[in-house]
Amino acid sequence: MSGLLALMDDVAAIAKVAATSLDDVAAAAAKAGSKTAGVIIDDAAVTPKYVQGFAPARELPIIWKIARGSFFNKLVILLPLALLLSNFAPWLVTPLLMLGGSYLCFEGAEKVFHVLFPHGDKHIEADMSVKDPGHLEEEKVKGAIKTDFILSAEIMTISLAAIEVSNIYMEAATLALVGIMITIAVYGSVALIVKMDDVGLHLAQNASFGATKSFGRGLVKFMPVLMKLLSIIGTAAMLWVGGSIMIHGLYELGMPHPYKDIHNIAVSVASGVSENLHGFVEWAVTAFADGVLGLIWGLLLIPLATRVMGPLIGAFSGKKPAAH
Numbered sequence: 538m539s540g541l542l543a544l545m546d547d548v549a550a551i552a553k554v555a556a557t558s559l560d561d562v563a564a565a566a567a568k569a570g571s572k573t574a575g576v577i578i579d580d581a582a583v584t585p586k587y588v589q590g591f592a593p594a595r596e597l598p599i600i601w602k603i604a605r606g607s608f609f610n611k612l613v614i615l616l617p618l619a620l621l622l623s624n625f626a627p628w629l630v631t632p633l634l635m636l637g638g639s640y641l642c643f644e645g646a647e648k649v650f651h652v653l654f655p656h657g658d659k660h661i662e663a664d665m666s667v668k669d670p671g672h673l674e675e676e677k678v679k680g681a682i683k684t685d686f687i688l689s690a691e692i693m694t695i696s697l698a699a700i701e702v703s704n705i706y707m708e709a710a711t712l713a714l715v716g717i718m719i720t721i722a723v724y725g726s727v728a729l730i731v732k733m734d735d736v737g738l739h740l741a742q743n744a745s746f747g748a749t750k751s752f753g754r755g756l757v758k759f760m761p762v763l764m765k766l767l768s769i770i771g772t773a774a775m776l777w778v779g780g781s782i783m784i785h786g787l788y789e790l791g792m793p794h795p796y797k798d799i800h801n802i803a804v805s806v807a808s809g810v811s812e813n814l815h816g817f818v819e820w821a822v823t824a825f826a827d828g829v830l831g832l833i834w835g836l837l838l839i840p841l842a843t844r845v846m847g848p849l850i851g852a853f854s855g856k857k858p859a860a861h
Contacts, residue, residue, distance in 0.1 A: 640779070777831060
C-alpha cells in the first residue's frame with residue numbers, strides 16, 4: 538500500500554509539472570504571439586484579395602488550401618530552422634530580426650507612399666488580376682502561400698526573439714503553439730471576412746423581418762469599410778512593429794540611441810499625466826516614435842528596393858523588374 542501511495546504521489550507530481558509546463562508554454566506563446574500584431578493584421582488584410590473573382594463556393598476551399606500551406610511553412614520549414622538558429626547561431630537572430638523589421642518598414646512605407654503619390658505596379662496588378670486566364674486557382678494559392686512564407690518567417694523570428702525559455706523542447710512547443718494559434722486566427726478571420734458580405738446579402742434578400750434585412754444591407758456596405766480600416770491599421774502596425782524591431786536591434790548591437798532617447802521622452806511625457814495613465818501614455822509615445830522612425834527608414838529603403846534590389850533579383854531570376 539505504501540508503494541502504491543508513493544507511486545500515486547509521483548504520478549501527481551509529474552502531472553503537476555506537466556500542467557505547469559503547459560501553462561508556461563501557453564503563457565510564452567501568448568507573449569510571443571502578441572509581438573507579431575502588425576504582421577498578423579497585414580496578413581489578414583492581404584489574403585482576401587487572393588479569392589476575389591472566384592465563385593463563392595470556391596472561397597472557403599481556397600482559404601483552406603492557403604491555410605494548409607501556412608501550417609506547412611511554419612511547422613515543417615520555419616520551426617526547425619528557427620530552433621537551429623536559436624541553438625547553434627543565436628548571434629544571427631538579431632540581424633535577421635532587423636532584416637525582417639526592415640521589410641515591414643519598407644512594406645508599410647510603400648503603402649503610405651502609394652497613398653500620397655499614387656502609382657501603379659504592373660507586377661502586382663497582373664498578379665491580382667482575375668481576368669488573366671493564366672492566373673487560375675492554383676496560381677492564386679501558390680502566390681498566397683509564397684506571401685505567407687515571408688510573413689510567417691517574420692512571425693516566427695519575432696516570436697523566437699520574444700521567448701525567454703532556453704530549453705529547446707519548450708522553445709519548440711512554444712513556437713509550434715504560436716504558429717498554430719496565429720494561423721487559425723489569421724485564416725479563421727479571413728474566412729469570416731470573405732463570407733460576411735455573402736451572409737449580409739443572404740439576410741438582405743431572404744430575412745423575414747425588416748430589421749434583419751436592414752442589418753444584412755448594412756453588413757454588405759460595411760465590409761469594404763472594414764477592409765479599408767484593416768489596411769490602415771495593418772500599415773500603422775507594420776511601421777510600429779518594424780520600427781520597434783530596428784530600434785531594439787540597434788540597442789542589442791551596442792547602439793543605445795535612439796532607444797534610450799525614446800524611452801526618456803516617453804517617461805517624461807507620462808510624468809505629466811495622471812498616474813493611472815502612466816503606462817498607456819508611455820506605451821503610446823513609444824509606439825508613435827517607433828512608427829515615425831519606421832516610416833522614415835522604410836521611405837529610405839524604397840529607392841534601394843526598387844532601383845537596386847529589384848534589378849538584381851530580375852537579373853538572377855531572368856525576369857524584367859516591374860516599373861513603379
